[in-house]
Amino acid sequence: MLRQVEGSRAVAETVARCRPDVVAAYPISPQTHIVEALSDLVAEGRAGRCEFLMVESEFGAMSACIGASAAGGRAYTATASQGLLFMAEALPNASGLRLPVVMTVANRALGAPINIWNDHSDAMSQRDAGWIQLFASSNQEAVDLHVQAFVVAESLHVPVMVNMDGFVLTHAMEGIDVPDQDEVDALLPPFRPLHVLDPDHPVTIGAMVGPEAFTEVKYLEARRQLRSLDAIQEVADRFHRVTGRRSGGLTSSYRLEDADVVLIGLGSLLGTAADVVDELRDEGLAVGLLGVTCFRPWPLDEIRDSLADASRVVVLNRALSVGFGTVLGADVRLTLAGSQVVVHDVVAGLGGRPVTRDLVRRLLVEAVRGELSDHQLTFADLDVDLAERELLGELVGPMDVEPEGVGR
Amino acid sequence: MTELKLYQVGTFAAGNRLLDASERTEQSDAGRTNSITSGHRACRGCGEALAARVVLDAAMRASDGRMVTVNATGCLEVFSTPYPESAWRVPWLHSLFGNAAAVASGVAASLRAQGRGDVRVVAQAGDGGTVDIGIGCLSGMFERNDDVLFVCYDNQGYMNTGVQRSGATPPAASTATTRPVGSRVGNAFGTGKSLPVIAMAHQIPYVATATVADLHDLERKVATAMSMHGSRYLHVLVPCPLGWGTSSSDTIRVARLAAESGLFPVFEAVDGEIDGVRRIRRQVPVEEYLRLQARFAHLFGDPGHPDVVERLQRQADRSIAHFGLLEGEQR
Numbered sequence: 001m002l003r004q005v006e007g008s009r010a011v012a013e014t015v016a017r018c019r020p021d022v023v024a025a026y027p028i029s030p031q032t033h034i035v036e037a038l039s040d041l042v043a044e045g046r047a048g049r050c051e052f053l054m055v056e057s058e059f060g061a062m063s064a065c066i067g068a069s070a071a072g073g074r075a076y077t078a079t080a081s082q083g084l085l086f087m088a089e090a091l092p093n094a095s096g097l098r099l100p101v102v103m104t105v106a107n108r109a110l111g112a113p114i115n116i117w118n119d120h121s122d123a124m125s126q127r128d129a130g131w132i133q134l135f136a137s138s139n140q141e142a143v144d145l146h147v148q149a150f151v152v153a154e155s156l157h158v159p160v161m162v163n164m165d166g167f168v169l170t171h172a173m174e175g176i177d178v179p180d181q182d183e184v185d186a187l188l189p190p191f192r193p194l195h196v197l198d199p200d201h202p203v204t205i206g207a208m209v210g211p212e213a214f215t216e217v218k219y220l221e222a223r224r225q226l227r228s229l230d231a232i233q234e235v236a237d238r239f240h241r242v243t244g245r246r247s248g249g250l251t252s253s254y255r256l257e258d259a260d261v262v263l264i265g266l267g268s269l270l271g272t273a274a275d276v277v278d279e280l281r282d283e284g285l286a287v288g289l290l291g292v293t294c295f296r297p298w299p300l301d302e303i304r305d306s307l308a309d310a311s312r313v314v315v316l317n318r319a320l321s322v323g324f325g326t327v328l329g330a331d332v333r334l335t336l337a338g339s340q341v342v343v344h345d346v347v348a349g350l351g352g353r354p355v356t357r358d359l360v361r362r363l364l365v366e367a368v369r370g371e372l373s374d375h376q377l378t379f380a381d382l383d384v385d386l387a388e389r390e391l392l393g394e395l396v397g398p399m400d401v402e403p404e405g406v407g408r
Numbered sequence: 409m410t411e412l413k414l415y416q417v418g419t420f421a422a423g424n425r426l427l428d429a430s431e432r433t434e435q436s437d438a439g440r441t442n443s444i445t446s447g448h449r450a451c452r453g454c455g456e457a458l459a460a461r462v463v464l465d466a467a468m469r470a471s472d473g474r475m476v477t478v479n480a481t482g483c484l485e486v487f488s489t490p491y492p493e494s495a496w497r498v499p500w501l502h503s504l505f506g507n508a509a510a511v512a513s514g515v516a517a518s519l520r521a522q523g524r525g526d527v528r529v530v531a532q533a534g535d536g537g538t539v540d541i542g543i544g545c546l547s548g549m550f551e552r553n554d555d556v557l558f559v560c561y562d563n564q565g566y567m568n569t570g571v572q573r574s575g576a577t578p579p580a581a582s583t584a585t586t587r588p589v590g591s592r593v594g595n596a597f598g599t600g601k602s603l604p605v606i607a608m609a610h611q612i613p614y615v616a617t618a619t620v621a622d623l624h625d626l627e628r629k630v631a632t633a634m635s636m637h638g639s640r641y642l643h644v645l646v647p648c649p650l651g652w653g654t655s656s657s658d659t660i661r662v663a664r665l666a667a668e669s670g671l672f673p674v675f676e677a678v679d680g681e682i683d684g685v686r687r688i689r690r691q692v693p694v695e696e697y698l699r700l701q702a703r704f705a706h707l708f709g710d711p712g713h714p715d716v717v718e719r720l721q722r723q724a725d726r727s728i729a730h731f732g733l734l735e736g737e738q739r
Binding site: 204 | 474476478485489490492497498499501503504506510511512514515516517518519522527545548551552
């Protein structure tokens with residue numbers, strides 16, 4: 001049933017219906033509304049016997065989730081930005097120990113300069129932590145992905161990070177259908193841990209492994225990650241059968257048929273981009289949109305197939321790999337290696353700068369006309385005057401020429 | 409044949425058949441749980457291995473075997489679990505270096521939520537994982553009064569990584585990062601960092617210190633801690649033959665001298681107030697304690713640093729006065 005509700009509140013209600021045993025969290029904008037709501041839901045007895053641990057740091061939050069999960073409980077936390085980095089040491093630990101913790105990341109920029117607004121630098125900095133990373137394009141999808149995340153995590157014993165854009169989604173009020181308890185229960189069986197701390201069956205969890213077996217542990221982890229691509233799609237299909245809603249999966253394609261120019265991105269900018277694609281299709285331009293829902297593991301075959309017929313791909317990413325390009329761009333370039341598809345790597349929307357319809361429209365039109373820069377990296381929404389004023393302050397001599405490979 | 413000398417060691421030893429059976433230690437019981445079995449890779453004379461065995465067997469007895477453990481990274485974790493071996497016969501979880509307290513809090517909360525609250529949680533860490541990198545999580549656990557017994561095995565340095573200085577390393581001690589070279593006389597005199605006193609400031613139900621020189625006292629404190637709920641903290645001095653430069657046969661002796669010199673006060677506290685101290689019958693000059701250890705050898709060379717020894721003696725005297733450690737004196 002559709003209900004006007006804030007994205008954070010809807011996610012909190014969904015998580016409560018997933019019957020977690022332990023929620024451990026430390027407040028950080030823009031995640032706060034999620035954990036505030038969960039704190040109330042737990043205190044009101046609307047999250048079963050869940051224990052809410054208000055810990056002293058994000059490092060403590062992830063650590064408590066690790067303990068809770070190893071003790072056989074369903075564990076959840078939420079964070080953002082600096083908080084995610086503060087728990088970074090514990091992320092590969094959770095995945096390495098095969099503990100299916102679920103975490104919401106209310107995506108936010110990384111400082112310095114300190115900035116509380118949305119981009120994807122936080123999650124993408126933890127790309128290689130061994131977590132499955134899902135990105136929500138809307139609040140409805142954010143809600144749905146949380147149910148799917150617990151199912152995927154616990155069936156594969158791999159932790160899952162659900163990314164939703166800070167403020168843009170977390171603080172937006174809109175009509176959202178929060179899955180009811182019966183729907184969640186139909187999808188999510190009680191947690192059966194792989195190994196559990198139990199006095200009746202003592203096990204050692206977290207032993208030291210040297211060169212003689214470490215590679216094999218990592219091989220099995222890599223194999224599981226890649227095989228989880230199937231599971232993620234299957235869970236999305238089951239979710240569809242139970243709720244009637246298409247959410248999640250690996251990618252979402254929009255008007256890709258016969259598309260000559262395809263924009264690829266993730267997160268909430270996909271909604272804006274879909275509107276622009278409609279406009280341009282009306283004007284006769286053969287453009288389409290590919291959304292990445294599952295960023296890790298990377299659905300390489302699916303994305304290569306989706307882009308195979310395009311002549312140009314515009315990667316639009318809110319995360320920068322400083323000194324190279326966008327984080328998403330690197331994956332797309334690798335995926336299309338050897339093909340004739342031209343890749344335009346575009347960064348925009350950093351630190352909360354809105355990705356507007358005008359911006360997306362300009363990028364797509366320029367790409368169709370062959371006018372979009374094919375530099376290594378394009379800053380699409382740079383305030384050139386501001387940047388040049390700052391640059392002048394930095395330079396001792398006359399203004400440098402633009403370094404090769406970086407456009408704007 | 410080496411000539412064997414037999415001594416009567418009184419109440420300090422684990423198995424004293426002169427004692428009434430009810431007063432004997434868990435270690436003297438052939439049916440003890442053997443929480444950490446032989447065959448692990450600790451150094452000969454390791455104080456930490458001894459303390460961990462005593463603490464966990466006592467905790468197992470107190471909890472009737474309904475117990476799980478969380479271990480910080482460090483010597484204890486490394487020597488006990490080289491894959492595919494494990495020396496643990498209790499449920500055991502190792503996550504990271506600085507998070508044992510938070511992991512244990514999560515375990516306790518999870519057990520409660522699952523209706524398994526009868527299972528007790530014991531966390532273990534060395535001094536690095538407690539007083540330095542682990543102090544944030546530990547303070548959080550104390551402040552929330554989570555139902556965990558946290559045990560610090562204090563060997564006064566980062567022994568697992570090659571004997572570097574920690575926040576628990578005593579002044580003047582030589583470590584790999586505080587060698588007595590140039591004008592430096594070992595570790596600097598700081599202000600000190602007594603984690604037991606910091607724990608008491610959180611007013612948690614129970615705080616105690618102990619050494620491996622008195623296993624009866626150590627076991628009794630574990631039993632006391634396990635009889636309570638909420639956050640409890642036990643700080644055990646565990647000499648490290650490698651890091652202290654002591655003979656492996658001197659582990660117990662040097663631990664006893666640490667207590668009897670007053671440098672390591674043995675006490676317990678309930679709800680943040682001192683509730684009892686282990687009295688010293690005869691105060692031992694710090695020199696007697698220091699001379700056994702190569703990490704203090706530079707204090708006694710020629711010309712040596714008598715002024716530094718004197719400063720350490722004053723520190724011991726202050727500790728004795730502060731905690732009222734001498735028999736016949738009141739605090």
